Amino acid sequence: MKPKLWLYDTTLRDGSQAEGISLSLNDKLKIARQLDAMGIPFIEGGWPGANPKDVQFFWKLQEQPLKQAEVVAFCATRRPHKLAAEDPMLQGILAAKTRWVTIFGKSWDLHVTESLKTSLEENLAMIQDSIAYLCSQGRQVIYDAEHWFDGYKHNPHYAIKTLQSAIAAGASWLVLCDTNGGTLPHEITEIIEGIYTAIPELNHPDYPHLGIHPHNDSGTAVANAIAAVRSGVTMVQGTINGYGERCGNADLCTLIPNLQIKLGYDCLEQSQLAQLTQTSRLVSETVNFAPEERSPFVGRSAFTHKAGIHVSAVCKNPLTYEHIVPEAVGNQRQIVISEQSGISNILHYAHKFGLTLEKHDPDCREILSQLKNLEHQGYQFEAAEASFELMMRSILKQRPPLFQLQGFQVHCNICPESHDFSSKALATIKVTVDQQYLLEVAEGNGPVSALDRALRQALTKFYPQIAQFRLTDYKVRILDGTMGTAAQIRVLVESSNGQERWTTIGVSSNILDASYQAVVEGIEYGLLLQSAIKPQITPIT
Ligand SMILES: CC(=O)SCCNC(=O)CCNC(=O)[C@H](O)C(C)(C)COP(=O)(O)OP(=O)(O)OC[C@H]1O[C@@H](n2cnc3c(N)ncnc32)[C@H](O)[C@@H]1OP(=O)(O)O
Numbered sequence: 231m232k233p234k235l236w237l238y239d240t241t242l243r244d245g246s247q248a249e250g251i252s253l254s255l256n257d258k259l260k261i262a263r264q265l266d267a268m269g270i271p272f273i274e275g276g277w278p279g280a281n282p283k284d285v286q287f288f289w290k291l292q293e294q295p296l297k298q299a300e301v302v303a304f305c306a307t308r309r310p311h312k313l314a315a316e317d318p319m320l321q322g323i324l325a326a327k328t329r330w331v332t333i334f335g336k337s338w339d340l341h342v343t344e345s346l347k348t349s350l351e352e353n354l355a356m357i358q359d360s361i362a363y364l365c366s367q368g369r370q371v372i373y374d375a376e377h378w379f380d381g382y383k384h385n386p387h388y389a390i391k392t393l394q395s396a397i398a399a400g401a402s403w404l405v406l407c408d409t410n411g412g413t414l415p416h417e418i419t420e421i422i423e424g425i426y427t428a429i430p431e432l433n434h435p436d437y438p439h440l441g442i443h444p445h446n447d448s449g450t451a452v453a454n455a456i457a458a459v460r461s462g463v464t465m466v467q468g469t470i471n472g473y474g475e476r477c478g479n480a481d482l483c484t485l486i487p488n489l490q491i492k493l494g495y496d497c498l499e500q501s502q503l504a505q506l507t508q509t510s511r512l513v514s515e516t517v518n519f520a521p522e523e524r525s526p527f528v529g530r531s532a533f534t535h536k537a538g539i540h541v542s543a544v545c546k547n548p549l550t551y552e553h554i555v556p557e558a559v560g561n562q563r564q565i566v567i568s569e570q571s572g573i574s575n576i577l578h579y580a581h582k583f584g585l586t587l588e589k590h591d592p593d594c595r596e597i598l599s600q601l602k603n604l605e606h607q608g609y610q611f612e613a614a615e616a617s618f619e620l621m622m623r624s625i626l627k628q629r630p631p632l633f634q635l636q637g638f639q640v641h642c643n644i645c646p647e648s649h650d651f652s653s654k655a656l657a658t659i660k661v662t663v664d665q666q667y668l669l670e671v672a673e674g675n676g677p678v679s680a681l682d683r684a685l686r687q688a689l690t691k692f693y694p695q696i697a698q699f700r701l702t703d704y705k706v707r708i709l710d711g712t713m714g715t716a717a718q719i720r721v722l723v724e725s726s727n728g729q730e731r732w733t734t735i736g737v738s739s740n741i742l743d744a745s746y747q748a749v750v751e752g753i754e755y756g757l758l759l760q761s762a763i764k765p766q767i768t769p770i771t
């Protein structure tokens with residue numbers, strides 16, 4: 231194992247700077263406790279003094295401290311030509327009563343003259359005074375060198391002087407920020423080598439250590455962090471799911487497994503690393519962003535196998551198409567079915583559905599061929615496993631008919647002249663169940679709802695369990711928009727019995743026909759789940 235790397239999470243501070251994120255105090259506390267449980271050693275909680283929520287966050291953690299993590303308060307250096315001891319922001323981070331504080335200062339001369347509107351000498355004094363003051367108050371200081379790489383590229387001599395000011399004042403860490411996210415990995419390596427050449431004392435263990443805070447504007451934040459670590463940096467800053475200002479920060483969910491599993495650095499215990507997927511999902515749920523399915527390591531698709539060649543090999547040995555064991559990061563392997571499938575996908579699903587099927591059984595080829603033909607017509611079974619199971623059972627002669635449809639009609643009465651759009655749709659359905667003929671009529675808010683009700687009305691008499699089923703989602707997609715109203719339509723219906731959910735599919739050029747297929751299969755699958763059909767109806771021979 232290589233040396234210890236210090237992980238520094240800034241989801242609660244830089245992550246909150248992401249467009250669309252607005253965390254409540256409770257959200258912040260929930261995320262902090264999860265990061266703590268996962269073993270992250272440094273958690274940047276916010277900027278106390280910048281807003282009341284962040285002040286309260288640190289109060290709350292004084293009342294109920296984290297178990298192992300150092301919670302860090304964040305702030306800027308003092309204002310130009312003011313005393314550090316009188317700076318309200320520095321008083322704000324002292325009031326947060328954390329052992330560690332992070333302050334950011336300017337490394338790029340452009341920022342000193344354009345943004346701070348002060349002299350290069352005064353900026354050095356701002357860095358030095360602020361750090362020295364915080365150290366005098368018993369704090370350990372992490373110095374974030376804002377715009378470090380851009381500053382070094384434009385004026386290396388001055389950028390180095392800013393670090394020397396932080397060292398002289400007693401900073402424990404010097405964190406090199408790629409604030410605008412424009413730096414590439416090879417530049418990171420060259421510039422860090424330049425720092426060690428200019429300040430050779432940094433090789434000494436008693437001197438401050440280096441860290442990295444990369445932004446992702448070039449899509450290279452994780453690569454830049456890895457390059458920095460390989461150049462000797464021992465603290466990496468990032469956020470869960472890469473949330474942060476503009477294009478975000480280094481995504482710790484990608485960075486940590488790469489550093490630990492691929493490069494052998496000591497970041498977290500194995501059991502903590504296995505909480506990564508759960509943490510990623512908790513944070514995305516808390517910030518109310520849809521989880522990114524294709525995220526490396528933690529995304530739902532990260533270990534999902536679709537192509538037949540892949541599935542065939544993975545079933546023999548997962549190493550063939552997986553770069554790590556999914557469970558190492560708390561994720562899991564999935565296999566999906568589609569027109570890209572081969573026999574291996576079918577066998578996997580037969581096993582999953584508890585159906586007996588052998589590789590050389592002709593039914594296997596028949597199922598595969600029907601799957602591919604139906605997908606060609608517009609079905610997408612990946613999203614509707616329940617319909618796929620029913621299709622498999624049909625071919626395997628394990629799908630007794632629920633009823634025979636004799637026909638249905640749906641009427642909608644829309645009267646724009648009277649501005650009355652509220653009248654209900656009416657459906658009439660004729661079915662035969664167990665040789666009994668039934669005619670049912672029902673109203674609904676729309677045609678699909680009326681049809682669903684009429685069908686349930688008829689079937690509930692024979693299958694009372696149907697009363698518990700609910701249609702929980704209904705999605706329509708036009709498959710070939712250029713065909714106008716003649717286009718094929720795909721309908722996905724999600725149903726639930728209160729405990730489980732399942733999705734069924736219908737495809738037709740007629741939206742009612744497509745909806746009917748999906749609704750009927752939804753009911754049928756619900757009954758199958760409760761094994762309610764089997765005792766009543768004898769299998770087809
Ligand atoms: C690279 C980063 O992401 S650093 C973190 C950035 N995060 C945030 O800005 C979020 C929280 N920020 C805030 O709530 C507010 O901006 C505050 C409370 C910090 C400041 O608000 P205001 O006093 O109204 O100032 P405003 O936001 O307009 O401008 C920022 C000021 O900070 C100054 N400043 C910027 N960096 C530094 C620094 N390292 N040291 C000292 N002052 C700084 C700017 O020069 C500017 O000063 P000016 O008003 O004299 O021109």
Ligand SMILES: CC(=O)C(=O)O
Nearest residue numbers: 334374376377407409
């Ligand atoms: C400090 C910080 O967030 C940055 O420089 O990007």
